[in-house]
Amino acid sequence: MDLVDLIEEKYFLGQEFLTWLWFKSDERGGTVLVPGHGDITLVFEKHMMLESGEGESHERLICRGLQSELKEARTGLRMGKKVEQSRLHLVKGEYEYHLTLRGSMLDFSGVKPPKTMADADESNDPEAVEGRLLDRIGLYEELIRIVNDLFRMFLVVRTGPEWEREVAAIRAWIHKAA
Numbered sequence: 001m002d003l004v005d006l007i008e009e010k011y012f013l014g015q016e017f018l019t020w021l022w023f024k025s026d027e028r029g030g031t032v033l034v035p036g037h038g039d040i041t042l043v044f045e046k047h048m049m050l051e052s053g054e055g056e057s058h059e060r061l062i063c064r065g066l067q068s069e070l071k072e073a074r075t076g077l078r079m080g081k082k083v084e085q086s087r088l089h090l091v092k093g094e095y096e097y098h099l100t101l102r103g104s105m106l107d108f109s110g111v112k113p114p115k116t117m118a119d120a121d122e123s124n125d126p127e128a129v130e131g132r133l134l135d136r137i138g139l140y141e142e143l144i145r146i147v148n149d150l151f152r153m154f155l156v157v158r159t160g161p162e163w164e165r166e167v168a169a170i171r172a173w174i175h176k177a178a
Helices: 003-027 071-078 126-158 163-176
Strands: 031-034 038-052 059-065 082-092 095-102 107-112
Touching (some): 003 031, 003 038, 003 163, 038 071, 059 071, 071 163, 095 126, 126 163
Antiparallel strands (some): 031 038, 038 059, 082 095
C-alpha cells in the first residue's frame, strides 16, 4: 500500500475528529479539558464545510454564520455529511488563536496567533526582530501541541471500549437541535 492509498483509507478519521471535537466543545459550553493543558475554550465559528460521497456523487455543504447559526451544519450531519473543515476560536489562558482546521489532512490555514507584548515592539533592532520571530514560533508550536493533544484524546476514545457510548452520545447531540 502506498502513501496515497493510506491517506485515502484513513481520510475519515480527521472528519470524525472534527465532529467529535465540535461535540466535546458543545458538551461543556465551549470548553474542553485537555490533559496537560487544562480547560481550553474551543468555539466553532463562522465557517464550516461538510462533505459526503465520492467521485461524481461528491457533495459539499458550506455553512457560514455565527456559532448559534450552525444549525444548517447540524442538519448536514443528520443527513450523513461529515465535517471536513471548520473555523475555530481556541483560547488557552490569555492566548487566543483563530484558525481553520481541515479534517482530511489535519492541516491548519488562516492561523491568527495571539497578540503578545513582543508584537507591540516595532523596533527594527535585529534582537527585537529575532525576539518577535521566536515569540511567534513558540505560539505556533503551542497551537500544534494543543491540536495534537486533542487528536490524541480522540484516538484514545476512538480506539477504546467507550467509543460505542460516545457515538450514541454524538448521535443524540446531533438530533437534539432538530
